[in-house]
Amino acid sequence: MRQALLIFNKEFKDYFTSPIAYIVIAIFLAVTGWLFFSAFFLNNQAELRRFFTLLPLLFALVMPLVTMRLFAEEINVGSYELLLTLPVTFRDIIVGKFMAAVAFAAALLVPTLSYPIFISMIGDLDWGVSIAGYLGALLMAAAYAGVGLFASSLTRNQIIAGIVAMVICVFLAIVDQMLFFFPQSILDLVTYLSANAHFTNIAKGILDSRDLLYFLSVAFLGLYATHLVMEEK
Amino acid sequence: MIHVEGLTKYYDEFCAVDHIDLDIKGGEIVGLLGPNGAGKTTTLRMLTGYFQPSAGDIRVKEHSIHQDSLAIKRLIGYLPESAPLYKGMLVYDYLEHVARIRGLDGAAMAQRLFELADMCGLRGIMHKTIDTLSKGLKQRVGLAHAMMSDPEILVLDEPTSGLDPNQIVEIREIIRKIGEQKTVILSTHILSEAEATCDRIVIINKGRIVADGSTQELTSGKDRQGRVQLGFMGASTEAVVDRLKGVPGVSAVTPQTEEAPGLTRVQVLCQPGVDARPEIYQAVKATDWVLVEMNQEAQTLETIFRELTRES
Structure with a gap:
């Protein structure tokens, strides 16, 4: 565990030593802020629902950018060899990198806490629902990070890793809006695959174990697949 | 370890x-x-x-x-x-x-x-x-x-x-x-x-x-084949090759291109692990040739490396 924490520490710091982190955060805040507040005053509702509806798709675009370098860069530069010949297990490496990506997502969300604070000043905000929404956002980020980490372990090319992860994450995010493409018989399954549907439940303030289990199992599957890829190499 | x-x-x-x-x-x-x-x-x-x-x-x-x-x-x-x-x-x-x-x-x-x-x-x-x-x-x-x-x-x-x-x-x-x-x-x-x-x-x-x-x-490995360069005056190449071939410990004799008139040069390849120089000397002593050159090619790591890793 100590080793995983050390790797987490290094990876998390790495995000903030390059300008890319700040650019990603700035763009994320600009897009969410603009899309959310452009309609907020028209709706005249003291709630964060519209902010949360943006997140499944936005995170599907942002998390691959966050995770794509985690393995691909190391494999490309060759530092992967140094990492693997240090006394660390595959699990330490995967967990450390995964936690760093989730922590970065948390760092991305922290500035948006100003939205509920601001709203609670001008209206009556339901804090329970808001907190559930943030929790759901973190869970969703974890699921996407699992997918992104897996994509990154597949290739030495960051761009390919990013695109593969984006395709999978965007699919999970919007599949419930494409139900008419699928035959009747598998509609239930397809709906179950949708990150959007599960996230919307949580963001309504309903903490159902099925939704939690969904995100956790997507994350776990991603990490497990990463482990398999590492063993194969 | x-x-x-x-x-x-x-x-x-x-x-x-x-x-x-x-x-x-x-x-x-x-x-x-x-x-x-x-x-x-x-x-x-x-x-x-x-x-x-x-x-x-x-x-x-x-x-x-x-x-x-x-x-x-x-x-x-x-x-x-x-x-x-x-x-x-x-x-x-x-x-x-x-x-x-x-x-x-x-x-x-x-x-x-x-x-x-x-x-x-x-x-x-x-x-x-x-x-x-x-x-x-x-x-x-x-x-x-x-x-x-x-x-x-x-x-x-x-x-x-x-x-x-x-x-x-x-x-x-x-x-x-x-x-x-x-x-x-x-x-x-x-x-x-x-x-x-x-x-x-x-x-x-x-x-x-x-x-x-x-x-x-x-x-200085035991199974290395030593190479000896020899130079004679007053001897024909055929005679030298003929005579040296019969010397115990010699596995091959290759004539070298003649550089000066009257000088015959040959390279002798010894059998593995054998230093044939004393025998060669004895064989040459019995003739009237003038031995002007006798050189054992030094084995360096480089020659060994090339010998062992050459594409054959």
Whole structure:
């Protein structure tokens, strides 16, 4: 565990030593802020629902950018060899990198806490629902990070890793809006695959174990697949 | 210390390392020598736990690579070829990160970083970003990385490739200093380097060990075929070849092109392990030829290396 924490520490710091982190955060805040507040005053509702509806798709675009370098860069530069010949297990490496990506997502969300604070000043905000929404956002980020980490372990090319992860994450995010493409018989399954549907439940303030289990199992599957890829190499 | 048995590695169909057996004692400096693509790096990568062997076993002390690769990784410090370090980090941050992963902390860590900075000459560059360093400096940071936990075994993959002559001398001196107490395994295709730094040389070709021993043992090896150059005056080439062929211990006689009128030169290939010079002298003494030249070709590591690794 100590080793995983050390790797987490290094990876998390790495995000903030390059300008890319700040650019990603700035763009994320600009897009969410603009899309959310452009309609907020028209709706005249003291709630964060519209902010949360943006997140499944936005995170599907942002998390691959966050995770794509985690393995691909190391494999490309060759530092992967140094990492693997240090006394660390595959699990330490995967967990450390995964936690760093989730922590970065948390760092991305922290500035948006100003939205509920601001709203609670001008209206009556339901804090329970808001907190559930943030929790759901973190869970969703974890699921996407699992997918992104897996994509990154597949290739030495960051761009390919990013695109593969984006395709999978965007699919999970919007599949419930494409139900008419699928035959009747598998509609239930397809709906179950949708990150959007599960996230919307949580963001309504309903903490159902099925939704939690969904995100956790997507994350776990991603990490497990990463482990398999590492063993194969 | 290290016991390698039947080590084999396949990349798909291609056999990169083919049943290597090797025993390395504590305190040896072993040079793995071989042409490019001979399997040196692959062997080292299996030794350090980066690659899984396709077959065979590596035991370091009592640990086997299959059961306890983590324990082996703790015992080995490894510097891959061209030191692929994290580019964006400061030298100090990087070494600190490695130190923590190697289980150092607090005062012990500060002490170790200080020692390594001195030993590898990193004092002035601790605050620099790794990708701004020259190749030689990067290599030294890589050495510090490898020696962080003061490991009993140091594995270096082409530690001097791409360095300028001054840097090569510096790195070699560091390696020799370390080798006084540690077991060092290094790979190289620079023969003089192996000769200068290693106690023992293992030549690999096409994934197999083709020679193993000290430089001296290799160059004076029992199964080497000695070559003797002879020059005569007042003798015809045919007569010389005829006579020398009959000398015991001689396996072949090749006439050389005539350089001066009246001078006959031949090269005699001796039978393995036989010095035929006394017999040749006796045979020549009985004739009226004038022997003006008799030279045993010196066996250097280079001639041996070329002989063993030549494409045939």
